Amino acid sequence: MVPVEKRDLGMVFQSFALWPHMTVRQHVEFPLKSPRHRHMTEEERKEAADRAIGCTGLKPYENRLPGQLSGGQRQRVALARAIVGQPSILLMDEPLSALDAELKLEMRREIRNIHKLTGATVLYVTHDQSEALAMADRIIIMKDGAIEQVGTPREIYMDPQTVFAATFVSRCNLLKGVWSNDCFKVDHENLLLSNPMIAAEFRAKGLYPVRPEQINILPEGKGLPAIIAGKQYNGREIHYSVQYRDEIFTVYSSFQTEYNPGDQVSLTLSA
């Protein structure tokens, strides 16, 4: 096995792993002084460090110690240290999980910018679905050490291949029923759905995935009879949990009509 130091990689740790006795500049220069970069001249090193410090916006803080930096600034030091040697692959192990929601969004943008600037492949581990969808060119969904699905964010979201991918990433509701060819008959209902795109695992298990925004709630009329069980106001939309028979469905709905827990409603599906 090639020892870690011989691999051409940069890594951002979940805990940042900054060295408390080194300044920001010393952190960034550290990889450049390793045997891996022995061919670089002094000027090249200075230039590379300046570039990494510049593109992470750390210029004003370069003489500070980690203890004197905020969470976001520490994160950027960890990033700068990882990219300064221009490695061909960057590993990021849940780099944003230690930050608060506001900073997370900002750092997502910065990491994407850095990715564009350096062109290095980034291997990014996260269990925040929206982070994965927002940042990745390609997502690998893993469960219990095995790959569930590989694809672009759109493929994963719109066309999940496994039950886990469907429920974990796009929060799909699963209708129970019987498949015949490309047609799905929902149990207990006189409802036929047809979709040739649904993956084999769903067909084998007699399930049909429906994303929360695919369900419409109507006050009454034809559709699946259900009761509103819970309601979370989320700003742009309202998240309902709706009881249909003995299952709870998640439905994202806009404001056109508001329902309250206990209301009898009827659910219809859109494409």
Next chain:
Amino acid sequence: MEINRKARSFLIRGTVYLLAVLVFLAPLLRLLAMGFRSETGYGPGNFAELLAEERTREAIVNTVVIALTSTALAAAAGSGLAFLVAYTNVKRKGLLEFLVLLPFIIPSYIITLSWSSFLSTKGSFNRFLTALGLPAADIYTMGGIILVLGICNIPIVYVNVVHMLRKIPRDMEWAARACGYTQKQAMVKINLVSALPAVAAGSVLAFLSAIDNFSVPAFLGISSGIPVLSTYIYEKAIGFGPNAFPLAAALSLILSLIAVGGTLMEGVFVRRGAFTDSIREDYSVRIRLTGGKRLAAEWGTIGILLVLNIIPMISMVLNAFLKSYGLKLRAENLTLENFAFLFHNRGVAAAVRNSLLLAVVTSLACIVLGTAIAYAKVRKNSRSAHLLERCAALTYAIPGIVLALAMIFHWTEPVPGFRPGVYGTISILVIAYITRYLVLQIKGSTTALLTVDPACEEAAAASGRGIGALWGRILLPLLTGPILSGAFMIFVPAFTELTLSSMLASAGTKTIGLTIFNYQQGGDYNLAAAMSVMITAMIIAGYCLINRKKLLFQYKEEKGHEPTYSAGNKKLRQNPSAQGN
């Protein structure tokens, strides 16, 4: 009612401040004044007189040289051992740590005796050396003092460094390796640098302990004419010249000055930036040595520690059974007479009784006072309790021989016109021991109290129970264990104390340490050895009794969990400095 309460709290606070000044500060101020007093009045005359003497200059130089070199020895060995135990996959860490920490519970004069019997001129080791044509090793030299002091101070550095090494997050090493450095380079550039403050702090404590130490230079240096300040103060003070006490006081001030210099050195070594204390210790193996290397490191270290700590001890035990000092180890030379003498000697029995009484009374007084002060400090955030702790820390930090002198000056007449007549009785020893060791119990009880959530107490109050139930049913059951383990660290040094008693004990109040010291000074090496064997056996038996549970269970090293072997030795580390001997 309100006025009453105010008056009461004022009275209590007044008493505490008075106590702090009278017990802890006044003796030191007396000493300071005494150092500047001469027959003609106050002035720097004593210092001029002392520094004009060749022997004083020699003592100062010896003290500094011995302290610095023995500290370097302790720092190197202690840090190396800490590294081995904290990071590598050697096995038998329980045994290793026990051997490393042994000098913590064995008083340094017994370690000195064991070395002097191991390296005695007619001993097997020196015969072996001369047979090889090598010069014989002599322990009664500067080198000998440095070696024994270094060994005694290894655990002080070790406990400081081993915790720090475990607290350095592994991520930081990994980050360095991801940056292109090998494991060795990462260890040097990251871990070593991060652990440096702990090495410095441990070294300063070792330095202070080396300066403070009286028994090692007294056992090895007095007979061979190597003066250091602590023994020189002792000689001056018991010399009873007209100007003996002022000169001894002036010497004490010089010694205290060196101690302060040592503490200031720490700042030079410690670099900016430090860890927060909240980082948990990580017990996982960081450096995996392959089979042969691991065995070599493991048994090599155990072997060295056996040579340093156990073999001299065995040699001392054998000497204790010899008819007279320097005889060959043969069946016809063995005898139990030394022990029989000790068991029948009234002085020995009195010394054991005195030491036991002193240790018990001191421990009990410290438990009550220390816990009360800790409680006021932690729960009530009382300013007077904080002040009391500071003062108590001061009397612990200054060298023991200096404190002993200050005790004499102060307690013959604590307030003008009042002579309690404690000097010459056992009371002065009790007072001196409490003055010296109280801070250990304040610290121990503070740590214990901090583990009890204040909500536990509030819950007792909310249940409608009074202060009796609070202490009897809630606090004491929770605190007894940790407080007692803190008191153990007072009991053992008080039981084997030598420095204070060498100055303060009189004919009827001799302690164990002083008795062994007198035998050794009088040339009764076999009796000194026999008595040391007895005391060591008592200490080890006590230690095993207290830790019987932890010693019986095999330790398992689970990742992230604290192995039981270090939990067992934890009490030894609460006060990482072994002063008092």
